[in-house]
Amino acid sequence: MTDDRSAGLYPRYCLHLSPTFNTWCLLHASDIHALISVPEYEVQNFYFHKNLPIKWARIVGIVVAIDDFPGRRIYTVDDSSGACIECVVALKTPPTSDTSAPKSDTTGWFSSNRPQPQPPADCVDVDVGSVVDVKGGLATFREEMQIKVEKVKILRSTAQEVELWERRTRFRDEVLLQPWVLSQKQIRKCKKEEMGDFPGDDSEEKRRKKEKRRAEREKVEDEMRQKADAVAAAAAAAAKEDRYLAYKLRKESQRLPKPFLASAATGPTIEEDKYRIHKLRRTGARSFGRRTGAPGGLLRQVLDDSIREKADASGR
Template identity: 45%
Template sequence: MTSAEPLVYYPAYCFHLSPTINKWCPLRAIDIQGLECRPGFEADNVFFSLNHPIRWVRIVGVVVAIDEYHGRRIYTVDDSTGECIECSLDVPKPAHGARQNIGNGNAAVARPAEDAPHSDIDVGMVIDVKGSTKLFRDQKQINIQKLQRVRSTNQEVQFWNKIRDFRRDVLGQPWALERREVRRCKKQYLADVDADERKRKKKKENGYTLDSNVLGRQISTKSRNSGASSKPAKEEPLTKTEDKYSYTEGQYDALGL
């Protein structure tokens, strides 16, 4: 593929063949902020560099700010690339009355509890963050999965080398698949969807059958107990079983394709 040719964005059922989708992608903050959002992938927090799908990222930088919120902590990380990135960490919610609100009532001035995760991380420290990408108020953000302190310049240099190699060997050229690979992935995807559909129908049919049997026994019992009474037994509506096994169309394609 030459640079003049348009990029090919492959369907989600091809993503398992991607060299980036299930990898901690070493990136710079400016790279993460520049990732492209494409329609249909917002719910899965998948972004694109060229046509490479990216969900998991890794970044190393200096903590320049820490903001405490109810149930989460935000580390603002600066890696000297001209952009900062916010990294969000879920933390235990403080006890009632243990914090005071400021400004619009979101941020808290109380210090985090000593046993809260990563409470030892402070402004000025260099950290290594791994997490999933997400969009928050139109800005890229990292949802932290792993966090550790970087204690030497040598570790930073090693990470810079990983970024360089990753950009050169992976992100430097578009992701390309043979047509036969795409056809094979589509065939497997359709087979999986068909199998799920058959399973759904089977569950739904079994639900109706079960309700019919239960209803028949209820009517029979009621008839014996009431003798010649012609009043019908109160029927259990079948809609309960139908709702239990109802599925919205397109549920089996989690990425909306």
């Protein structure tokens, strides 16, 4: 069913939030025929139940007819909902071999050995009366809904069929009969994401600026890391040089001549002796003068001789 009205439908960029989007929707055949086709969404093969977008359908029923056409086979499935649905399967032609060629039969006519188109492997055993679980995409042919078959499974027991009936009822109650409502915040977010997919808009410009700032930040971090490595290398070289200088000083101190060390060791002693001799000379001169009333010539001579001997010893 085609309807030009799109009131109540969300924009295309919000459809992925629907619980029926990109999902096998287990439906009745009558529900499929009641879906609405909106021209704005026909390109994406979306049909709508209320405002829920449906693209992939799944039905359970019995095959009541099989029709072969060039390149396709149609299974008519009845699920006891009051309507039947056509399920279309594309036939594939097997590749021909080079050795195959027309041969004449006993009557003189040529018969062709060209292989005939075959259905997919999962449809080979499907026959009238088979109970099938069909999955496929929705399509319209001559204003009638069809299913382009993707997968077919033959149900071998009633228990499997009943289980799918229960799942179909639960899907109808929990999804199809529940209102699908989006908040304005969700719609704005979807619109922003949709606009971000087009080049040249604000979001693309922001993304480029963000990447540029990140690249600049990484560049600054690399420069700082290189500077820190250079400072650490310089400090290590300076420490190594200091250790080398200390080693050289220690070696040079071990190679100094012994006389120099001896003279350096006796230097402070000579100075102390000179100062002590000076004090003794002054003290002795004063005491001798008081005793004799004359300068202490003998004491001065003795002290001078002692100083001279020590000076000569230090000079050697």
